[in-house]
Amino acid sequence: MHFSGGESAAVTTGGSIKKIKYFMNNTVIDAHNISKVYNPETIPVYAINNVHLHLEKGEFTALVGPSGSGKTTLLNLIGGLDKPDNGNIFINGIDITRLSANELINFRLHNIGFVFQSFNLIPVLTARENVEFIMLLQRIKKRNRENRITQLFKQIGLEDRINSRPAYLSGGQQQRVAVARALASKPQFVLADEPTANLDSKSASNLLDIMDKLNKEEGMTFIFSTHDPRVIERARRVITLVDGRISSDTAVVETSIPHHINP
Numbered sequence: 001m002h003f004s005g006g007e008s009a010a011v012t013t014g015g016s017i018k019k020i021k022y023f024m025n026n027t028v029i030d031a032h033n034i035s036k037v038y039n040p041e042t043i044p045v046y047a048i049n050n051v052h053l054h055l056e057k058g059e060f061t062a063l064v065g066p067s068g069s070g071k072t073t074l075l076n077l078i079g080g081l082d083k084p085d086n087g088n089i090f091i092n093g094i095d096i097t098r099l100s101a102n103e104l105i106n107f108r109l110h111n112i113g114f115v116f117q118s119f120n121l122i123p124v125l126t127a128r129e130n131v132e133f134i135m136l137l138q139r140i141k142k143r144n145r146e147n148r149i150t151q152l153f154k155q156i157g158l159e160d161r162i163n164s165r166p167a168y169l170s171g172g173q174q175q176r177v178a179v180a181r182a183l184a185s186k187p188q189f190v191l192a193d194e195p196t197a198n199l200d201s202k203s204a205s206n207l208l209d210i211m212d213k214l215n216k217e218e219g220m221t222f223i224f225s226t227h228d229p230r231v232i233e234r235a236r237r238v239i240t241l242v243d244g245r246i247s248s249d250t251a252v253v254e255t256s257i258p259h260h261i262n263p
Contacts, residue, residue, distance in 0.1 A: 026056040026057050026058075027054050027055070027056055027057075027090075028055055028056060028057050028059075028091065028092060028188055028189055028221055029053070029054060029055040029078055029089070029090070029091055029189065029223075030053075030054040030089070030090040031051060031052060031053045031054065031077070031078065031087065031088075031089045031090075032052055032087050032088045032089075032090075033050050033051070033052055033086065033087040033088075034048055034050075034051050034052075034077060034084040034086065034087030034088070034089060035048055035049055035050055035051070035084060035085050035086040035087060035244075036048040036070075036073055036077060036082065036084050036085055036244075037085045040085070046243070046244045047070050047073040047244050048070045048073050048074055048077065048084065048244045049070075049243070049244035049245050050086075050087075050245070051074065051087075051244070051245065051246055053074075053239070053246065053249075055189075055221065055223065056221075057188075057219060057221055058215065058219045058220075058221055059221050059222070059223070059236070059237055060211075060212065060215045060221075060222050060234070060235055060236045060237070061222070061223050061224065061235060061236070061237040061238070061239060062223075062224045062225075062226050062231055062232050062235035062237070062238050062239070063075060063223065063224065063225045063226070063239050063241060064226060064227070064232055064238055064239070064240050064241070065240050065241035065242055065247075066242070067227075069241040069242055069243065069244070070241045070243070070244040070245075071225045071226075071241050072193055072194075072225050073244075074225075074241065075191050075193055075223065075225045077089060078091075078191065078223065079108065079112050079114060079191045080096050080099075080104050080107065080108050080112065083097060084097060091107075091111060091112075091188060092111065092188055094107065109134070109137055109138060109185070110138065110185060110187075111187055111188045111189075112187050112188065112189065112190075112191065113181075113182030113183055113184075113185065113187040113189070113190040113191070114182055114190070114191055114192075114193075115175070115178050115179055115182050115190060115191070115192040115193070115195045116178065116193055116195075117193055117194040117195065117197045117198060118198070119166070119171075119174045119175055119177075119178045119198075120178065121166040121174055121177060121178060121181075122166075123165065123166050123167060124165070125165070126162070126163045126164060126165055127153075127158065127161055127162050127163070127164055127165075127166070127169065127173075127177045127180075128149055128153070128162045128163060130166070130177055130181055131149055131152060131153075131177065131180045131181045131184050132145055132149055132184070133181070134181060134184045134185050135148065135184050135185060138185055140185075148184060148186075149162075149184070152180040152183060152184060153180065155180070155210065155213070155214065156176040156177070156179060156180050156210055157176070157206075157210070158173060158176055158177065158180075161173060170203070171198050171199055171200075171203060172199050172200070172202070172203025172204075172206060172207060175195060175196075175198075175199060175203070175207055176206075176207060176210060178195075179195075179207065179210060179211060179214075183214065183218075183220065188221065189220070189221035189222070189223060190211075190220060190221065190222050190223070191223050191225075192211075192222060192223070192224045192225070192226075193224075193225045194225060194226055194227070194228070195207065195211075195224065195226070195231075196208070196226070196228045196230060196231055197226075197227075197228065201230075204228070204230055205230065208230065208231065208234050212234060237249070237250050237251050238250045239251075
């Protein structure tokens with residue numbers, strides 16, 4: 001396995017984490033030659049085909065492409081919701097492709113925030129309880145939970161709906177609660193799969209304003225899978241996938257960091 005640069009990273013061996021040489025300080029995600037193949041024994045279909053990609057802290061990046069291009073699959077691989085058939089994915093120096101199922105669950109809990117198209121809020125819990133739930137799993141102290149919840153609901157502008165259940169919130173309000181929940185644990189980055197798909201123009205614009213503000217003020221890294229031109233217009237880096245390969249990446253011309261484009 002080959003790495004460039006001189007920073008530290010880690011892989012797991014027999015359940016323990018060992019340090020090795022890694023890429024660079026600001027890299028949050030580094031995916032090396034990853035592939036995801038369906039029907040390998042019959043007619044192979046490459047959802048992701050030999051992709052190499054890294055993303056830095058504080059990015060506001062959109063994964064775009066036609067339906068079936070592989071953007072949601074790539075998002076799921078980065079988020080540890082699926083495993084690649086080939087390659088390695090390092091998050092803050094940890095090779096998540098080598099983690100056990102339990103290690104991966106724990107890693108996601110403490111490092112990755114998710115915002116889903118369908119919101120995925122727990123209907124029997126209030127907005128506050130939905131956000132607090134992640135922190136309870138992390139065993140964060142009550143005082144710290146309360147401070148974080150107050151901060152987040154102020155940031156998303158829903159202090160007056162904090163005790164409402166999802167059924168009594170609009171789609172835009174539910175998605176804002178979902179963003180607050182994703183940020184509650186102060187993750188390394190947030191993955192958002194078509195976050196504006198079910199929202200009207202005003203709600204989508206408000207949501208993007210909130211995420212853009214959090215990105216700039218907290219340095220939170222956001223990675224979107226999207227068809228929405230409103231999201232693409234706001235993104236500061238756009239990665240286009242076609243047939244499971246990266247066909248273009250605006251970071252190639254905007255930064256000095258080498259990004260691999262598949263021919």
